[in-house]
Amino acid sequence: MGPRWKGKNAEAQALADPMSKIVSQLQSSLIQSDSRALLSGNDTRLEANSEQANLLIRSCFGQPIWHSMTADSDKQWFQLGFEEAFFMCYSLKCIKIVGEDNCPKNAEEVWHYMKSCNPSFPYLYKAYLHLRLKNWVVRPGLQYGGEFVAYRHHPSFVHSEFVVLVSSEENGDANGRLKVWSDLHCAVRLSGGVAKTLLVLHISKHGESDSSTSFLDGSSVDELTIARWSAEQSREDLRKTK
């Protein structure tokens, strides 16, 4: 199953405007304005000017919050997921994450905080990072029964190709779907039914604890796709009728 582009010019448009370039423009712009995201509860909010808002939308980070929370009409707030915020802070190094006292937190503090809110955070982030570094667009996958969905480019150009399950020996997968065949089979059917492939990213730790960012260097990602198959396919009877 290859990418399903939306409309006949979508692939050409996507090729002409690579995701890596958009992300790198966003990165420069946010660094230039010394951008800060406010971490509060389960919520991370980033203020963006109109150029940054445009780049955030084109690179698919966060969700714009449409009711204006600032008097300045050039400003727009974006709500970032934990993985998105950490990626922009720690990997792209283009934002700082601040607490309610407006003081920047260091990476270890943010890691610890996010892990305390969601014990799976280290594994989810490792998976998110893995795909984003390869220029996949990664969005929440809850509606398809996965942690993420992955797009080859912006969702306005292309349908998502993969439903991503994240698993690990330590943490299992979030819902134990890989341990019970019927659940796995369900996940595969669901993915297939919406023309996506099930992608399992398995995170293996190599001795490092997941309680600090050193987990990122001390772990690796294995990637498997799981697809339905049919014994009939490509067999002699079918080929005769071709």
Add this chain to the structure above:
Amino acid sequence: MGPRWKGKNAEAQALADPMSKIVSQLQSSLIQSDSRALLSGNDTRLEANSEQANLLIRSCFGQPIWHSMTADSDKQWFQLGFEEAFFMCYSLKCIKIVGEDNCPKNAEEVWHYMKSCNPSFPYLYKAYLHLRLKNWVVRPGLQYGGEFVAYRHHPSFVHSEFVVLVSSEENGDANGRLKVWSDLHCAVRLSGGVAKTLLVLHISKHGESDSSTSFLDGSSVDELTIARWSAEQSREDLRKTK
């Protein structure tokens, strides 16, 4: 990964001589000679005349036993696996299985005997039957870490495409390889390393016990392929260099 034919004419030869036709010739010939296979210990042996021996070899059932066990030089013995013998007896209905008293055993007796030798027999047979009915050539897969390997046609024409793991809720898979990620990953790597795809056939029971042949109607097979994936594949950087 499609079929890897052996030599440039192999595909045409295979197409011109469909497996279903060879099996059906074998079936007729064995019925005509009222053939019997002797079940003794873990061993099932079938006597074949030269035409049948040729058809058994072309349809990939059993292993010829080269040291002649009969004075008649036109005769050849074949050693059949349990699944092969049961398939020829119960599905093709072209041989009878006899005990050492030379009395034909009925299907339930054979089922019970084979299951007592190998508790996984009902699941292995269900998987074997499933693939053979779709004209796949099915051979033992031990050397690739699976229960079976599946070929699109005779192994002299084509390499095996699938390493087949058989699993079930009741019986697990033979070695628990699907429960532990590192083992599964090993199996996928091993299959990929020999240019085969890992095919998991999962047998679900619908209430029927596996202690009689009614299990075959009271169970179903789900088919999944598991393959390695790489986040790099088909991404923008690769496409630029094309």
